[in-house]
Amino acid sequence: MSYPYQITSMDQYEMAYRVSVTNPEEYWASVAQHFSWRKKWEKVLEWNFKEPNVKWFQGAKLNITENCLDRHLGEKGDQPAIIWEPNDPSENSRILTYKKLHQRVCQFAQVLRNNGVKKGDRVCIYMGMIPELAIAVLATARIGAIHSVIFGGFSAQSIADRLEDAQATFIVTCDGAFRGGKDIPLKSVIDDALIGNKTIKRVIVYTRTRTAVSMIKGRDVWWEDEMLKVTEGPGNPVNVVAEVMDAEDPLFILYTSGSTGKPKGVVHSCAGYMIWTTYTFVNVFQYNPGDIHFCTADIGWITGHSYIVYGPLSAGATSLMFEGIPTWPDAGRFWDIVDKHKVNILYTAPTAIRSLMGFGLDPLKGKNLSSLKILGTVGEPINEEAWHWYDEHIGKKKCPIVDTWWQTETGGVLISNLAGVTPAKPSWATLPMPGVQPILVDENGREVTQKDEDGLLKGNLCIKAPWPSILRTTYGDHERCRKNYFATYENLYFTGDGALKDDNGFYRITGRVDDVLNVSGHRIGTAEVENALNMHAGVVESAVVGYPHNIKGQGIYAYVIFSGNKKDEELTRKDILSTVSRVIGPIAKPDKIQFVNGLPKTRSGKIMRRILRKIAEGETENLGDISTLLDPGVVEEIKNGKL
Numbered sequence: 001m002s003y004p005y006q007i008t009s010m011d012q013y014e015m016a017y018r019v020s021v022t023n024p025e026e027y028w029a030s031v032a033q034h035f036s037w038r039k040k041w042e043k044v045l046e047w048n049f050k051e052p053n054v055k056w057f058q059g060a061k062l063n064i065t066e067n068c069l070d071r072h073l074g075e076k077g078d079q080p081a082i083i084w085e086p087n088d089p090s091e092n093s094r095i096l097t098y099k100k101l102h103q104r105v106c107q108f109a110q111v112l113r114n115n116g117v118k119k120g121d122r123v124c125i126y127m128g129m130i131p132e133l134a135i136a137v138l139a140t141a142r143i144g145a146i147h148s149v150i151f152g153g154f155s156a157q158s159i160a161d162r163l164e165d166a167q168a169t170f171i172v173t174c175d176g177a178f179r180g181g182k183d184i185p186l187k188s189v190i191d192d193a194l195i196g197n198k199t200i201k202r203v204i205v206y207t208r209t210r211t212a213v214s215m216i217k218g219r220d221v222w223w224e225d226e227m228l229k230v231t232e233g234p235g236n237p238v239n240v241v242a243e244v245m246d247a248e249d250p251l252f253i254l255y256t257s258g259s260t261g262k263p264k265g266v267v268h269s270c271a272g273y274m275i276w277t278t279y280t281f282v283n284v285f286q287y288n289p290g291d292i293h294f295c296t297a298d299i300g301w302i303t304g305h306s307y308i309v310y311g312p313l314s315a316g317a318t319s320l321m322f323e324g325i326p327t328w329p330d331a332g333r334f335w336d337i338v339d340k341h342k343v344n345i346l347y348t349a350p351t352a353i354r355s356l357m358g359f360g361l362d363p364l365k366g367k368n369l370s371s372l373k374i375l376g377t378v379g380e381p382i383n384e385e386a387w388h389w390y391d392e393h394i395g396k397k398k399c400p401i402v403d404t405w406w407q408t409e410t411g412g413v414l415i416s417n418l419a420g421v422t423p424a425k426p427s428w429a430t431l432p433m434p435g436v437q438p439i440l441v442d443e444n445g446r447e448v449t450q451k452d453e454d455g456l457l458k459g460n461l462c463i464k465a466p467w468p469s470i471l472r473t474t475y476g477d478h479e480r481c482r483k484n485y486f487a488t489y490e491n492l493y494f495t496g497d498g499a500l501k502d503d504n505g506f507y508r509i510t511g512r513v514d515d516v517l518n519v520s521g522h523r524i525g526t527a528e529v530e531n532a533l534n535m536h537a538g539v540v541e542s543a544v545v546g547y548p549h550n551i552k553g554q555g556i557y558a559y560v561i562f563s564g565n566k567k568d569e570e571l572t573r574k575d576i577l578s579t580v581s582r583v584i585g586p587i588a589k590p591d592k593i594q595f596v597n598g599l600p601k602t603r604s605g606k607i608m609r610r611i612l613r614k615i616a617e618g619e620t621e622n623l624g625d626i627s628t629l630l631d632p633g634v635v636e637e638i639k640n641g642k643l
């Protein structure tokens, strides 16, 4: 059977959903016909969540870059694949057509090979948002190596940990990156990360900011020099034949925070990830040929992997990539870009919307946003106020808004309305994608069936069966993957989120129910921040919780027991913040640090975060039962010292 690949009506959605659940193998085999394979599969799906073991399209052979590039060369060779907008509006934008991008990717793939990169090697990519980042990602995939992109905001220490965990042997980086008014010295951070590193053989450095960098003989080479070695002139383009990959071969590792101290290397595989990102891209955003898609995320996060690079390119779309930030040189930057490049689809985070809302309507004056057809949000729950502002002032009430819920581990969107096809509801992600079977459970893993006073079901969000791009493992530690996602509730994938469900079957994601914070749409584990705080010489112990923050969604509130002499409290705070910056990166810096003499603990020594969370949220009365505390007195003290 063949089913419509692009769903264009509610009836079609319902039909697709029904088939995808009752006969997933038939449904996904039908979807898979829309891709180019070196060899077709023998078995569509094999799975259990016990180990877990999930295999899609076993026996199939492919290379994702042939789907993202080669297959478009005939019809779309001269169509822009990537439109790049620089940080500084006075610099020229760049357009890479499918032909050009294919050529560059082949060229850099050859550079990687010349430098000794082989199939299965781990290549760490630490770059700013320039086309060469996408080129490096695709070139790595083309030769069957595994990329691990690290966001430019992570510290040398974080990079070192990730290099070690992934046993990476190659790095691709830049001298520096431009972000707003700042010039971030990426290569120098890499140099710090490499002190004591024993696995890295080669660092390839692209020149972006012309910052002085130290190039170590035998280890560091320039991107430009290496590219010249494989350029044979206009009439003789390099064509690097893609490595033939098994469907289940790993495509990339992406590190993400969890409730324990150490980030996990989420592993995605070639075929399933390709199918899901492409299928969801086309359906959620209702992409039509010629549309210009602008996803404002950084490729250092999963959103950029899936909806700037792989999804759009595999769908033959035009993907706009922006180097800078929404508020520089002024808060009209996004709207200038929409106007200049005639953007049709805008996909951004609620935190960006809230921050731009704060500048009022002036930055919108004189900006022509009439090219916009579809708007999207991702990364955190969107509050109704931000939703309506987006709808009214950006979409002018004529653009459907998709609220897309998903995670690094899910590879692509799992719950979202389909733009203009299925209904939207402000602050609700609404309906599951075909193939996604959500279930709400209570603490004991029993399905929630009792509605609350608002007539809604409320519980922990789990998924009952695998979709093609579910994570396959956490790198180097499969047991960790099992424990983290598949052991809380038997035979279910646990998302870590809480959710509500209404009578229409719509879902509203309410936020994390574990010790993970969502700060400006970025995941940060409280344990990770605590570890970093505790590394400061004067810090004895700390406890970190989230609190509601107008722009970031959640802010980081740290309670710190300090033993040293804090002659100057403000300076001590700064010292502690700079420690966190060094250990994790500036994104993990607490917004508030309260010095305390003790933390509320149970008699068994467990910190009662529930109480700390309530105090950070400004609650003083209903702190719940504190009689089990070892020393109930500390609660009073903490309440009185609240910042």
Ligand code: WT7
Residues within 6 Å of the ligand: 256, 302, 303, 377, 378, 379, 380, 381, 382, 403, 404, 405, 406, 407, 408, 409, 429, 495, 496, 497, 509, 510, 511, 512, 518, 521, 522, 523
């Ligand atoms: C967590 C995943 C998905 C790419 C960006 C973040 C939260 C994500 C939504 C949404 C409410 C959302 C969840 C999730 N989240 N999208 N539309 N509504 N919450 O990826 O860093 O892996 O974080 O972000 O809490 O678990 P991530």
